[in-house]
Every structure is written in C-alpha cells, then in structure tokens.
Amino acid sequence: MRKLFAPLLVAAAVIAASSIVPVFTGAKAADAGGGTTMVAPERAQQTPPTLVNPAQDGEEIDHRALEIYKGQYGPVDQNAPLDFSTQPKSVPRHYLPGQLYNVQVLKGYNYGQLVGQMAYYTQSLGVQCSYCHNVGNFAYDTPTKKIARTMQIMSNGVQAAWIEPVKRDYPNYAVSGAVGCATCHRGNPHMDVHWNVVPVQYLDSTHKSTKQAGYVVNSMYSAARSLGVNCLFCHNSADFVTLQYYPTNKIAHRMWAMVDDINHKYLPANIKAVTCYTCHQGAKWPAVLVKAGLDQTPVQAIASHPDYQDNPGAHIEAGAGR
C-alpha cells in the first residue's frame, strides 16, 4: 500500500508546487516595482462604476504612497533657492513692514489676527513656522503651505457643509464647538490610518453580495470602535438593514458621506486616509474642538475671542485648542 500512496503524495506535491509558482513571482514583481514609483495625485472618480472596494479586494492601502506623501510635504528646506517663476504674483521679493502678502484663505485678517491663527496652527500640529514657511520669505508658497491652505479650506468647508446641518437638524446631539486643526492632528503633523472604511456608495447600494456585505460590516466595526460604542448606538438589533430610524444612524450616514467627501475633495487620489477615527479617536464627540459659536467658523471664532485684541494667543492659553 505504500507503493500506492507514494505516487499520490508526489502528485499532491506537484499540484502544490505548481500553485506556488505565481506566489513568489508576484511577490518579486511587487518588490521590484514598488519602492521608487512616484504616484501622481490624481483625482478619483466621484462615483465608482462598480462596487469594488480596493482596500478589501486585493489592493491594500498603499502605505508606500503615504511615505511619499510624508517626504514630499515635510518640513521646508530653508537652503533651497527661491524660484519666483513658479510663485503667484502676490509673492514679493521685497517687503514693506506691517503689510500682508499672498494671503489667499485668511483674507480680511489684520496682522495680529493672522499671527494668532498661525500660532494655533503650530500648536495644533506641534511644528514651528519653518515647517510650512520659508523663513527668509514668509509669503513664498511651499508645498506644505499649499497643503495647509487646503486644510484650512477643508476645515471651513466641512464645518459649513456637514457639521452645521447636523447641528441644525439634530440639536439634541450637537455639542458646542467646531472643527479645527487640532481636532484631527492633536499635536502631530501626520496621522496614521487606523482602520479603513468602505465608500458611502456601499451603504446605499441595493445590490450587495454577502461578500460585499462583509466589507460593510467590517467598516461598521471600524466606525463603532472609532466612537467607542457598539452596534446598538445606531442600530435597532432586530434588523440592521431596514430598521434605520435612530437619529444617530442618520447622523452617522451623513458623517460617512462627509468622510467620502473629504477623501475625494481634499486628499490625493491615492490617499484615502480619513476615517471615523481621524476625528473621533475613541469618543462619541471629538474630544478636541474649537470653541466656536454655531454661526462662526473656527477662524472667526478665534478672531472674536474676547481676549484676542490684547493677547492674540489667548485662545490657545485658555485651552481652546485642546
């Protein structure tokens, strides 16, 4: 009988060996091509035609792309020669004291208000001025400065387009405060991706297979852990699909669309870094909010701080940024 078993085992080994061949060839190809590729930050399509979650269907989050992101938009090289040919016309070669140059987002701010806002940036990200500015020419546009502009636009836009409507429609669930830099950054210039969530189209799709429903369920676990809650915070456990009438459920759906909006509008296509955890970090309400009135953006709120005229950094010392 050993004579009978031996060819069977050999045949099994042959099948196994033939199946492992693409394993190593594929791994080598990935290693060879991955490290030096520069991924262009192209915009992704707003509505993917098919329900394929890239993070789940074999294509993981490109952590190498995140590394490139860090390297490209890190602290500014102060010794690099200034190239004014690539700068907007509002960047001068010579300054007049007391004047503001190349202010594109924080328009209407006087010098003191602007310095206060800059101090809030440095406090929120834990960096110095030189992280974004060329200290020899503060008006000069650096990559990090452009990112900071985008982030400020994003902060204002998210507050106006997503947070304020929720506060208006669900006042029982609103907390005073607004989204600021520190809401997500909390002292770090970069954030890690803790969990990934599926696009919001997954939630609205009426044609899901059980496999695709698994992606949604995993994302729900991600969201629940991000908020420190369980399923029953938003769902009636009698039926997770059709009984979605809790206000928390509806708010969560809006927030999910907001996450998708942020990832598509303000981030490069290869970095879908924003999840529920980015802001919530384990709390039902993000622990770090800018103390703002409901009709004010964070920037306006900071500028309207009662102690602001005397001490532009008062809002930071008072704990508004924490």
Add this chain to the structure above:
Amino acid sequence: MATVIARPSIPPMEFPAPNELDRADLLGMRIGVPIRVPLLARFGMSTQTGVIWLGTWGVLSTFFFVAGLAVLTFAGLQQMQGNLPLLIKYFANVQIQPPEGLGMAPSLQQGGFWQINMILWAASVTCWAFRCYERCVRFSWRPYLFFAYCAAILLTATIWLYRPLVMGSWAEAPALGLNSDLDWAQNFSVLWGNLYYNPWHMLAIFFLFGSTMLWGMHGATILATAAEGSHQEVAEIKDMHSGSHKSMLFWRWTMGFNANPKTIHDWLYWFSVGVVLSSAIGIIATGPIVKDWYVWGVDHGWVQQYGPITRSAINGSPQIAPVGINAPAQQGVPKGQGGY
C-alpha cells in the same frame, strides 16, 4: 440501610462465529498493523489502533482531501507573501475569498484558489459518502450512516453550492478560513434581515438543543446503569431488572413515558438529521424567496414592528409602509442615551 439487589444472571451475548468475519470481502484491502495503545483506554477508546480498510473511494477521498489541504496552505502562504511564520500567526484570519459572479475566477488570487478548493472538497466528501455506503452494504447494514452523512453534505452544499447557484454569484458563499466562516454567518444574518426571525433557523435550533438534551438523557442513563450491565443493551433489553429495563422504568416513572433502547436512537438520529435538514431549507430560502426575515415576520403578523422601516430591503423586495398602529411616533432619543 443499603438494600442489596442480587444481580440477575445474564446470558452471554451471541457473537457470530469467527469464520463469519473472515470473509474475503470484509478482510479484502486493509492497511497497517494492529497496535495496542493502552493509553487510549483513558480517553474512552479501544486500546487497539490500526488496520484501516482501504477502498477505492477511501483512497480517492484521501487524495482529494490532501490535495485540497495543499492548495489551501499555499493559498494562505501566498496571501502572506510566502512568509510561513506570518501564516501561522494569522492563521485564523486568513481568508480564501470566492469570486464574484458564477463564471470561472479571473485568477487564482481572485477566487481561483476558492474554486479549486470547492471542487476538491466536493470530490472528497462524495467519495467518502460512497465509502460509507459501500461499507454499510458490505456489513449488510441499512445505510443509516450514509443517509446521515448525506444530510450533512446537503447543508454544506446548500451553503457553498446550491444557494450561490440560485443567487447567481459565488460571492454568496463563505470564504475559506476560520474567522471568515463566523464572519459569513454574521454578514448573512445582517444582510438578509436577522436570521433569528427565520422559522427554519428556529426549527434547526429546536432540533439542535433537542438532540443535546436527548444525548444528555441517554448518556446519563447508560452511564448510571452501566454497573448493572446496561451497555449490553441488546442482551438486556428482554430481561426484567436488568440495567436497560430499569432505565426504561426510571423514565416512565419520572416523566410518564419512555423510549426503549432501540427507539432512543431513532429519536437521536432524526433530531440530528433534522438540524441540518431544516438549516438547509432555511438557507436556501434566504435570498431567493425571502429578502428580509424581520420584514417577513412583520408581514405575517407575528413580529412587532419596532420602528419605521426606512429603507427598502435589499434587492428591491416589496416592503410594507410604516402606517397604521404599527407606525411609531418619530421622536428623538434623549441626548446621551442615543440608540440605547
């Protein structure tokens, strides 16, 4: 004062003559040597191990099983980039996912491994079922073992084969893996509206718990009367004051009725088979027939509608509108208690 009951004299069991077991068709293809392992007695087994009957179906089944294990191993290895320690570390989390749609998988990574494994699995269990049937026939048994094994195959084939065929996508089947099976049960229940409202699921649980109860009663009874020779059921079944007779008396006096040493196994057999049969019916009905078991229960008036059904169920099944006395008032939950 202990009462001493004299044991009745039990006639020895009648075994077939030794030469009756020495027929060629019974002894035919056997492999291995008998080895006495006394330690096995500690674990409730006979001390002899070895001598396996080797049939054509057994060889084929073993071959397909080993081949499937090999493919599974290398599929998992590939997910871990050929890193064996990593595969061992995340062994429970490795998933071999099925492909989308009913066609052939585009590649080994996108469902090909899964399809190969399912083909090998089907071949292996089919050969093993034939082996069961062949042995039963050779022993001149009625093929109860074969029927029971077919029932188990029916449930797994319903989950992995029949329902995906009806639904039109292999992605309806569970991925291969430890955690992925549990994930599939969760996703399946969530997607199709809480399987706890599936009456066939209820029936399967009834059979499952019922069979555990019957097993408990039967096992406890036999253990309790083993000192009186009740393990010799067939010999004792006709004798007064034997262990088996006293077992029947015990249950008749305890709950008013009783099975006998033969019919208790009928009960156990049909309860065990009923678990998988009713499960298979419940699985195959979920999706093709019933889109949402909770809504199905509300439709049939035996489940309370806890709130407005705000979203149509998946795959466009007709939904009831939240009207009438079943429609609750839309009111917010107090702050701080949201959802609870």
